[in-house]
Amino acid sequence: SxxxxxxxxxxxxxxxxxxxxxxxxxxxxxxxxxxxxxxxxxxxxxxxxxxxxxxxxxxxxxxxxxxxxxxxxxxxxxxxxxxxxxxxxxxxxxxxxxxDVLTDATAELTLALLLATNRRLFEANKQVYNGGWKSWAPMWMCGQGLKGSRVGLLGFGRIGQEIAARIVPFKPTEITYTTRSLRPKEAAAVNARHVDFDEMLRESDLIVVCCALTPETKEIFNATAFQKMKPNCILINTARGGVVDQKALYEALKTKRILAAGLDVTTPEPLPIDDPLLKLDNVVILPHIGSADxxxxxxxxxxxxxxxxxxxxxxxxxxxxxx
Ligand code: GLV
Ligand code: GLV
CATH class of the missing domain: 3.40.50.720 (NAD(P)-binding Rossmann-like Domain)
Known part of the structure; x- marks a missing residue:
């Protein structure tokens, strides 16, 4: 049968x-x-x-x-x-x-989120609708570009490598990655340097989470981690919400401990519409659409x-x- x-x-x-x-x-x-x-x-x-x-x-x-x-x-x-x-x-x-099949789609979405947060696209877009756009102004809605930035990747598997390859044309100063397996050949292809997690936290202008959620990575971005990050750092997460202690992230964003975050994944999903994260200007949240091509x-x-x-x-x- x-x-x-x-x-x-x-x-x-x-x-x-x-x-x-x-x-x-x-x-x-x-x-x-x-x-x-x-x-x-x-x-x-x-x-x-x-x-x-x-x-x-x-x-x-x-x-x-x-x-x-x-x-x-x-x-x-x-x-x-x-x-x-x-x-x-x-x-x-x-x-x-x-x-494999979703690697490119997820890398594309990650780049979109990275550009959106760096150049404040959603925040700026809101100004067009709410009357905040009064005139062109020299320092208004300025962000930090990718050029000259230090980008750290937590995770350097299929998706991480494709994200790195897409960041290279934006001319970062350096791409670093943190993983257990060193993958020297793949790293050389995008000129990425292996660092430990602490060094990534301390040195990066932009950190991209592209690792699996495991007992090892669960809430690895906690209050201690946010303390170590540069105040201009932007955190992008297109992996799993559980990698980030979301309360600690909220505090870090609210107090400007870090600059901004771009999240395609949250805890829980869907994120309740009264979640405090949604009250912040310096966060862009997407409804888990990484592979949605x-x-x-x-x-x-x-x-x-x-x-x-x-x-x-x-x-x-x-x-x-x-x-
Ligand atoms: C936050 O909204 C940002 O775009 O920087
Ligand atoms: C999406 O998050 C996936 O794991 O495919």
Whole structure:
């Protein structure tokens, strides 16, 4: 009989669902808001594969509810901090994700946020609408350019490297990066220098978070870190909200300990509209749209489906999390 696959969203691109429907019995959650946890726990029972997104926490409880039939969890994302991969490993459940295909889209969005915060685009744009634009003025809405700046990257994987490559044409003084693996060849390609986290904090005019959320990086940007940063530093985060202690970030922005922040990710998501961060002028917040380029999202849908089909057939997946 056909494999049963549950898809936690009705709105992933249909090209992915079509691939699954050819050989599997596919059921999906029916609303565009995430499937409620109680519903996921109910419907996952007896499924062979789970097609999920970063909005679904796949932990021991969900895996227990699924039962021994579950062979694969595939997420339509590059991040998999929402999946308990250790529990999956113990149970022999294979985990798929969608790296590579979204690297360029995410790097582009990061550059957009970096320029937007550096040159105060959103703050300036508001002035056009609220009457704040009185006349051209020599020092009004000035920001700091990228040229001549010191840029630090926390994380130097696929996305970090592509961000670095896109920053190079803006002529920074230096690009530094902090990671566990040195990646000398990749670093040489963009003339980046490896530094420890402390040096990055102390020296950077711009810090870009492009690492995975792990126990090691969780809230690594805390009050102590913000204390070490230069007052003109701008923090960009297109990775995961959890890498930043958001209360400490609020304090750092409010007290001008740092200059500004550009965030595509927050804690929680969505950020409540009464969150104090939204009252500040020196922060630009986007609703987690890093990979939101049409072709990228379509391909992510297909890769997630192919990951499932490969796992169910016992074949090599397009992209499998090494457990
Ligand atoms: C988005 O945040 C992703 O992990 O793909
Ligand atoms: C903050 O809004 C900035 O654009 O610097």
């Amino acid at each position: 056909q494999h049963k696959v549950y898809v936690t969203r009705p709105d992933v691109d249909d090209s992915g669902l079509e691939l699954l429907r050819k050989s599997c019995q596919v059921s999906t959650w029916h609303e565009t808001n995430p499937v409620p946890r109680s519903e996921l726990i109910r419907v996952v029972a007896g499924k062979d594969a789970l097609y999920c997104a970063l909005t679904d926490k796949v932990d021991k409880e969900v895996l227990d509810a699924a039962g021994p039939q579950l062979k694969c969890v595939a997420t339509i994302s590059v991040g998999y901090d929402h999946i308990d991969v250790e529990e999956c490993r113990k149970r022999g459940i294979r985990v798929g994700f969608t790296p 049409i072709e990228t999202r379509k391909e992510m849908s297909r890769i997630t489906a192919r990951n499932i089909l490969a796992a169910l057939a016992g074949d090599k997946m397009v992209a499998e999390v090494e457990l």
